[in-house]
Amino acid sequence: MTGEELAAIRHRAGLRQVDLAQRAGIGRHAVSYWENRPRVDLRAWAVRRMAEVLDLPKPPTRSAHPSWQEEADRLAEAAFVAQVARIKARAEAAAAKRRVPCGAKTRKGAPCRCLSEPGKRRCKFHGGMSTGARTPEGIERIREAQRKRWARWKAERATPNA
Ligand SMILES: [Zn+2]
Known part of the structure; x- marks a missing residue:
């Protein structure tokens, strides 16, 4: 030891x-x-x-x-x-399942009262599932998807009866 x-x-x-x-x-x-x-x-x-x-x-x-x-x-x-x-294994297993109050600041300014995702610190609405892309490729992929989404939205707004 x-x-x-x-x-x-x-x-x-x-x-x-x-x-x-x-x-x-x-x-x-x-x-x-x-x-x-x-x-x-x-x-x-x-x-x-x-x-x-x-x-x-x-x-x-x-x-x-x-x-x-x-x-x-x-x-x-x-x-x-x-x-x-x-x-060690027992502590790790417990940590992987542990759910704690999320506590993220909500739009009203109060801390979120949802339970976190198991083993995470935040709930599913506040990054418990994922906190987003990290690699440059991943970030670019998200950007591209958003560009397409907004382009579609603009196109639809330009021709409301289409
Ligand atoms: Zn939350």
């Missing part, structure tokens, strides 16, 4: 560094120290405390036999990684 992953798990648990530190009974600097490490040592005391608070699988303990230790480390690390992946 990397420090970045540890930080991500803490974020998903809705905890600030101070909150996690307090619950784990460790210093806040221990939290930031490990979150900034490329590799988190699962046997470190502070890490074990955090793992407990964050509901992660138990990290390995020191085994008397060195060869068992290696195996235990490998299994624990694998369980850890799997659990992290599960937490």
Whole structure:
């Protein structure tokens, strides 16, 4: 597990560094120290405390036999990684389905009360489906379609009885 992953798990648990530190009974600097490490040592005391608070699988303990230790480390690390992946997948699935109040400013000036499209921040009327073309080709395609639409409208207006 990397420090970045540890930080991500803490974020998903809705905890600030101070909150996690307090619950784990460790210093806040221990939290930031490990979150900034490329590799988190699962046997470190502070890490074990955090793992407990964050509901992660138990990290390995020191085994008397060195060869068992290696195996235990490998299994624990694998369980850890799997659990992290599960937490990540669950959070992503929830985010993809989440609907929040749109809140876009309407013509009356009040925030839109519609629910957003799943996983988006805006409703279907305010860009939840799409916020439009981004590539130059796409933008040009829209422009061309609008030109044609207005040309048709003008032509119809010029000859109302046609
Ligand atoms: Zn809206």
